[in-house]
Amino acid sequence: MTQIIDGKAISAQIKDELKEKVTNMKKDDITLCLAVIQVGNDPASSVYVGNKKKACEYIGIESLAYELDENTTQDELLDLIHELNKRKDVNGILVQLPLPKHIDEDMIIRAIDPSKDVDGFHPQSVGALCIGQKGFVSCTPAGIIQLLKRSGIEIAGKECVIIGRSNIVGKPMSLLLLRENGTVTVAHSKTENLKEVAKRADILVVAVGRPKMITREYVKEGAVVIDVGIHRNENNKLCGDVDYDDVAPICSAITPVPGGVGPMTIAMLMNNCVESAHLNS
Ligand code: NDP
Numbered sequence: 001m002t003q004i005i006d007g008k009a010i011s012a013q014i015k016d017e018l019k020e021k022v023t024n025m026k027k028d029d030i031t032l033c034l035a036v037i038q039v040g041n042d043p044a045s046s047v048y049v050g051n052k053k054k055a056c057e058y059i060g061i062e063s064l065a066y067e068l069d070e071n072t073t074q075d076e077l078l079d080l081i082h083e084l085n086k087r088k089d090v091n092g093i094l095v096q097l098p099l100p101k102h103i104d105e106d107m108i109i110r111a112i113d114p115s116k117d118v119d120g121f122h123p124q125s126v127g128a129l130c131i132g133q134k135g136f137v138s139c140t141p142a143g144i145i146q147l148l149k150r151s152g153i154e155i156a157g158k159e160c161v162i163i164g165r166s167n168i169v170g171k172p173m174s175l176l177l178l179r180e181n182g183t184v185t186v187a188h189s190k191t192e193n194l195k196e197v198a199k200r201a202d203i204l205v206v207a208v209g210r211p212k213m214i215t216r217e218y219v220k221e222g223a224v225v226i227d228v229g230i231h232r233n234e235n236n237k238l239c240g241d242v243d244y245d246d247v248a249p250i251c252s253a254i255t256p257v258p259g260g261v262g263p264m265t266i267a268m269l270m271n272n273c274v275e276s277a278h279l280n281s
Contacts, residue, residue, distance in 0.1 A: 003253035005151050005226075007143075011263035014146065015059055018270050022060040025277060032061040032277045034092040034118065035084050039077065039103065040070035045096045052094070055266045061273050064090070074103045078111050085113040091276040092118035094269070115279050118272040121168065129175050136272050141173035143264025144205060144226055145180065153224055153253060156181035159200050163187045163214070163241075164207030169228055173205055194218070212243040216250050225254045228261050 022032060034056055038049050049065065056063040066080060077095075084093050093116045099105050109117075114124040120136035128135030148155055160182035164170035174186045187197050198204055198218040206214050207228035219225060229241025240257030248254050255261055 002248050002251055003151065004248075005147050005253055005255045005260060007147060007255060007260040007263045010147055010150050011143075011267035013150070014264075014267040015055065015270060018267075018274050019059045021274055025274075026060065030277055031089055031091070032273060033064065033090050034061055034094065034273050035064040035066065035090050036094050036096065037066040037068065037077070037080065038096040039068045039072050040100050041067070042098075045098075049096055051266055052269065055270050056273075059270050059274075061270065070100055072100075072103075074107070077103060077108060081108065081111045085111075085116065090116065091279075092116050092273045094119050116276060118269060118276055120172070120272065126167070126172070129172060129179075132179065136275070137176065137268075138168055138172040139265045139268035139272065140169050140228060140261060141176050142271070143268040144173060144228070144261060145176050146268065147226065147255065147261070147264055148203070148224070151253060153203070155203065158182050158202040159185070160203045160205070161185045161187060161198055161201035162205040162207065163191075163194070163198060164205075164209070164228070166207065169207040173207070177203070177205075206241045208241045210241055211239055212241070214242040215246045216243075219247050219251055221250050222252045223250075225251045226261065227255050227257050230257060230262060 036049055036052055038045055053063050053065060084090050093112050095108055097105060109121045112122055114122045117125050117136050120138040125135040129137055155177060160177045162170050162173050165186050165188045170186060174184050177184050185197060187194055191197055195218050199220045201220060201223050203224045204219060205226045209229060211231040225242055225247055227240035227242040231239050233239045238258045
């Protein structure tokens with residue numbers, strides 16, 4: 001029987017745990033406040049920002065929403081970040097990506113104070129993860145580790161293959177699985193014999209950004225399959241990078257899309273906000 005990893009239930013559990021923590025922190029006068037900056041009004045970004053606000057409300061974190069005009073200059077955005085860096089009442093700063101083309105994303109990410117970098121994208125946060133020091137971890141890969149652990153899936157000693165090497169998913173995922181003592185391979189668009197490489201995996205994490213690319217030809221029987229991808233198919237239904245119907249029957253556990261990795265990203269963002277409040281209090 002294939003285990004369907006329920007990201008919705010696990011993320012709800014994490015959010016409830018955080019809600020309790022926040023209630024206790026408030027008793028000690030520890031304030032929690034996340035500033036979310038959105039430039040322009042990309043509809044997908046607006047949905048993500050709205051969901052973040054809702055999660056904050058549920059857990060008891062105050063949120064400040066900055067909805068800036070599409071034509072906001074890089075300097076104006078930098079000024080706002082510098083102001084938020086200085087504010088003692090703001091624990092976390094998140095700039096919704098992607099930014100309009102006239103703004104240098106790397107420069108914006110570097111401007112955020114690393115002690116408020118709840119997205120975990122600042123080079124200092126990434127460096128800390130790389131050398132095993134404390135720091136914020138990118139939310140999607142951190143959520144995947146929680147999905148595995150809370151589903152009773154052993155990582156230590158397992159062959160872990162990640163398909164995709166982006167800065168926000170693939171690379172931090174490889175470091176986290178390594179930290180959990182997995183044996184890690186990172187595959188990408190130049191990898192030769194991808195099917196054979198993927199078939200070595202006991203745990204296969206797929207973040208290729210290509211709808212339903214991964215069929216059972218890429219998957220070892222009994223593997224755990226984590227699907228990070230999120231797309232709309234021709235019928236406007238959500239699907240992942242994995243061909244779920246083809247792969248699910250042969251693996252031991254799999255994340256569905258929707259309801260798998262997706263809900264975990266926000267739960268881990270909330271977790272980073274709570275950690276940030278501890279760091280800054
Ligand atoms: P990117 O496009 O930044 O990276 C895709 C990676 O896949 C690259 O490393 C690329 O290789 C590799 N790749 C592309 N095509 C192939 C191929 N044919 N064979 C092997 N490797 C290939 O994507 P992201 O990491 O940002 O996102 C991946 C997916 O996850 C997307 O669908 C995205 O929407 C989703 N996502 C979901 C989140 C969630 O919360 N659920 C959060 C973040 C992302 P190369 O480096 O060589 O170009």
